[in-house]
Amino acid sequence: DSGVTQTPKHLITATGQRVTLRCSPRSGDLSVYWYQQSLDQGLQFLIQYYNGEERAKGNILERFSAQQFPDLHSELNLSSLELGDSALYFCASSVRDNVLGTFGSGTRLTVV
Amino acid sequence: AQSVTQLDSQVPVFEEAPVELRCNYSSSVSVYLFWYVQYPNQGLQLLLKYLSGSTLVKGINGFEAEFNKSQTSFHLRKPSVHISDTAEYFCAVFTSTDKLIFGTGTRLQVFP
Numbered sequence: 001d002s003g004v005t006q007t008p009k010h011l012i013t014a015t016g017q018r019v020t021l022r023c024s025p026r027s028g029d030l031s032v033y034w035y036q037q038s039l040d041q042g043l044q045f046l047i048q049y050y051n052g053e054e055r056a057k058g059n060i061l062e063r064f065s066a067q068q069f070p071d072l073h074s075e076l077n078l079s080s081l082e083l084g085d086s087a088l089y090f091c092a093s094s095v096r097d098n099v100l101g102t103f104g105s106g107t108r109l110t111v112v
Numbered sequence: 113a114q115s116v117t118q119l120d121s122q123v124p125v126f127e128e129a130p131v132e133l134r135c136n137y138s139s140s141v142s143v144y145l146f147w148y149v150q151y152p153n154q155g156l157q158l159l160l161k162y163l164s165g166s167t168l169v170k171g172i173n174g175f176e177a178e179f180n181k182s183q184t185s186f187h188l189r190k191p192s193v194h195i196s197d198t199a200e201y202f203c204a205v206f207t208s209t210d211k212l213i214f215g216t217g218t219r220l221q222v223f224p
């Protein structure tokens with residue numbers, strides 16, 4: 001157990017729908033990173049939050065958004081879902097900004 | 113921009129044989145390098161990392177990697193593999209701007 005908790009573990013939804021993925025960082029970690037792992041794009045950095053503020057953006061679509069709450073958990077919102085959004089979504093957390101994070105076990109999203 | 117190239121998408125090997133998984137990166141600045149392992153239906157686990165200092169880095173499960181700045185490589189090696197090493201292996205580079213950039217992965221298949 002890495003200490004980073006992601007829920008749900010699996011999610012199946014239809015095209016056009018909206019889903020929310022949740023990440024609880026390790027105790028004491030202020031930074032949260034989101035990554036997407038898909039068959040065609042591989043592992044890609046999406047977005048990072050540090051202590052509630054957006055810190056860096058990667059290849060995140062406009063249909064996707066994220067936030068980090070005062071209790072430091074983070075949510076990744078995916079809307080107007082397409083078949084190509086099917087992927088494994090990972091969250092990682094770290095104590096400080098700009099350091100390597102510890103990964104959670106991911107949420108597998110299937111869009112049908 | 114940073115990039116990571118894993119030269120082999122699949123590496124089949126017999127149990128107890130040595131293995132090398134190749135990784136090259138492109139960077140004009142100092143980088144931090146990592147190898148992660150992903151077992152089937154699981155998250156990413158850090159195998160080892162190079163931040164600075166000795167170019168030979170030892171990680172978990174008997175793996176090691178050598179940082180070669182002149183060849184911009186960070187190949188992963190193990191002198192004797194086990195069936196349980198069957199997994200996907202990802203090389204990654206971490207920079208302050210791009211966060212973690214992953215290679216496309218190498219599937220190590222160990223046969224009895």
